[in-house]
Amino acid sequence: VQSMTIADTMDTAATVRETIQLYEAGCEIVRITAPSMKEAENLRAIKAELRRQNIRVPLVADIHYTPNAALVAAEIVEKVRINPGNYADKKKFEVREYTDAEYQAELERIAERFTPLVRKCRANGVAMRIGVNHGSLADRIMNRYGDTPEGMVQSALEFLRICEAHGYRDIVVSMKSSNPQVMIQAYRLLAARMYELGMTYPFHLGVTEAGDGEDGRIKSAVGIGALLEDGLGDTIRVSLTEDSIYEIPVAQALVRKFNAAAARTETVPAGVLHAPVSPEDFGRVVKPYEYNRRVTQPGTMPGLTFGGKELVRVGISLAHNQVAAEEVRSLVPAAGLGKFKVLGAPEPPAENFAEWLETGGQSWDLPRAADCLKATRQQAPLASNWQNVTGAQEPIIVLLPMAAATAETIRASRQQAQKTGGHVQAVFTTETIAAGSAFAQVDLLKSLLAAECPWSIGLTIPGNRLGQVGLVRMFVAYLERIGVSVPLVWRYQIPGERAKADAEGQDWRLDASSQLGSLLCDGLGDALIIAGAIAPAEALRFSYNLLQATRLRISKTEFISCPSCGRTLFNLQTTTERIKAKTGHLKGVKIAIMGCIVNGPGEMADADFGYVGTGQKVVSLYVGKECVQRNIPEEEAEHMASGWNRQARSNRLPDWCPSAITTALALLDEQECV
Incomplete structure (x- = not known):
């Protein structure tokens, strides 16, 4: 279980204090950002103070864009994390065709920049994480392989081959994305490709920019947990837009079942040993590197x-509950519920209702359920x-x-x-x-x-x-x-x-x-x-x-927010809360809130709107991939973000919609109208 500090790395006391808190909570590896030479140099003071207090948790330097800082960090910490997408490249979102010769020339340029770090890590006995991020793939990868799990795998393999060419193998690999589906597919594909190549490097698992609260925990558990269920994963981090210490109990709970199983010998069930299925049957059911919904006859x-x-449906069980009629009324749709509403009137979240009720014939029996539904003029199928x-x-x-x-x-x-x-x-x-x-x-x-x-x-x-x-x-x-x-x-x-x-x-x-x-x-x-x-x-x-x-049924605003770190120059947690309060009613709209530009523009590639920190209390606003306001004060940016309400509605109007309606929506501002 690992985490990352959010304190400014130049604030030695704060970083040491946070590291100790993480260690005492059960964190086994602590990552600290080193965005420039001065932060990398200050890792020495941080480590010295930790050792003085007899704290010997391994430290990892997080490096983006600055190879020189990585070389300094490799003299100090136990592990260096580099991002292949920006170690020797800058993101330009440039669209071009690379010939094989041009692509090879790019690889040689990268090897020249990367080799000094490989040699230093090998000489010093320092480990390395090759940490690929879906949101920061290099332009050459994007142009040849696309914004895909295959592109992520190729990005990792390019750097792994350079390491192996110099006999260096103290490596961990990660393939993070804010989309759990993409993250799961990328790790599986890398595992398969490494198996073919005879590579056995451990994996660090994480869903990046997962967000906060229950949403952030669920999204992290979907990605990390699915891979742990597959038998993949050696270290994990749950990235939450909260104080880092709150990540630890979530991560510990996620791995507890798997760590307990590793300590005991289990007998394979007879049904598994003699199951009448073949590998080909499994292949028809699960496509591990892409999403394919199982084909069924409609029920x-x-x-x-x-x-x-149809969408994946949702039911609720009443078998273990004495549920009042009024509660049932709030959980299922009323007969004749329309899709339209009067301006200013509250609208129930129609798609978040229970779509059928299941009883167990115990404390809540079938006749009671049926009578209750009739009495409250509600409708839902019953099961018993x-x-x-x-x-x-x-x-x-x-x-x-x-x-x-x-x-x-x-x-x-x-x-x-x-x-x-x-x-x-x-x-x-x-x-x-x-x-x-x-x-x-x-x-x-x-x-x-x-x-x-x-x-x-x-x-x-x-x-x-x-x-x-x-x-x-x-x-x-x-x-x-x-x-x-x-x-x-x-x-x-x-x-x-x-x-x-x-x-x-x-x-x-x-x-x-x-x-x-x-x-x-x-x-x-x-x-x-x-x-x-x-x-x-x-x-x-x-x-x-x-x-x-899982992105299979969108019923509210989708927020993609990073966990903050020493690179973030504004209070990401309170900013996220304020933006959620202003935009949380925009169902189906994706909004990215990023502390810095490391993964910002890339991770929010499929977001409708983006809020990205670019300096001390200075941010840039994005619509899709396009930066529409650059380097503006965060107070002004938050006010402008309220305009996303109008733009989200007008963007979803059909092409034939009269301009008068678009104008009316703009004038209504915060009011909802259908």
Whole structure:
């Protein structure tokens, strides 16, 4: 677990104090920025004071643009981090074609600049991280390979080959991006390419510019956790736009499950050893280097279509909760809810509603749920176990637990669904996959349901258990093998008592983000539901935040904000809070808030608007990749950022929209109108 200081590196006392706080919190590696020679030289004073206080945590110098500073740092610290995109290059966003000879000449120029650092690190026994950032790829990489995972991999390999040419191999590699999907694909592709080349360098994992609060934690857990589930990763950093000390417990919680497993020997389940699937079946299910959603036949719940080309749907479980009618009213859409509103009237976030309600026939039974919905004039499909739906008059999602299912119970469920015009959802557990029984049960379902009534498959994924993602992939591979293309519903089960789990640092949100995020980023899953001892509203909020982090369903403003460091010359945390307050209602708009230009213009390449620090309390404003206001005071910049409200609306108007409407929107300023 590692982190990075946010204090000014020239403030020795503040940097030492922050480093000690991180160390005492459990941080095992501390990175400090060295943007120029003077900061690199001051690392000596920082290290000396730490040693005087008997703090021996390894220090890493973070270098961008200044090879000379890297050479100084390599005399002082235990590791030097360099960025291949700006170690010997400056970002110009230049579009040009490179001939092979010109490209080779560029590589020779880079080798000439980089070799002195390689030799010094080797001579001094200093490690190096080759830290590729999606947002700062060199122009030559962008022009030949594009803004892609392949471009990131090639950037790392260019520098790795230079290191190996000089017999230097004390190297860690990272492939960071603010987009978890891109980050996951890049690390996987690098691992595959390194395997082909016989390279075995460790990986440092991180989602850069993840943001703050729950959003930042979920986005980090999706990227880092998905790779840890794959068995990739040796060090991690959770980059939050918060004080650095708050990163440590999040990182520790993320790795706890994997570190605990590494200390024990596990038996491979029989279902895994004898699973009726082949490597080719896996290849048809997961494309590790690109996003491809699994092709399914659309599933029809009563009043709701999912799977196919529909958005990933969200449901809530009421099985563990005594929920008041008023709360149900706030969680599901009202009958006849329109998409238009009166100017100035509040609008409920229509796309953030629960899209179906699931009961377990326990504390919240089916009749109560149905009566409550009718009483509050709300509409949503209902789901319940097959034994509980006898006598139902309206269409019902019939839940069929498969752990003890037989041909008889499958037929009974089918009859209940047919009687009401409903839908059967066969609910499996990962335990049945591990035991091997799930495969025969799917065969039985296919023979008894395929042509008889609409059906889907639900899969309960237990929290805080290792290997569940692999079991799910195996199960989906078998579905592909036998031609079952029904929609899939992921049902994440919060482990144990929630209060106890949180007290032990086992935050279910991080684990759910890791497991569900891995599957969703691979295009697997058509709906999700969070079950367990949790308020339905909290489960609903988390589900939509997770889909936002995976970029599969955007339901609010997307903020890309860096974690701050000694290069940032304004208060990034308070600035981020103020900009969020002014622009947080711009659903679907991406806004980047960056402390400096190191990754700013690149990481916000797909952002609609950008706010980038360029000096002491001085910033530049971007629309897309274009800088529209350069080096203006931050107070003025924040005022101008409020204009993004108008521009975001006018940019999303169709081409045929009369100019009078555009003018009216500009005059309305903060008012919303449809």
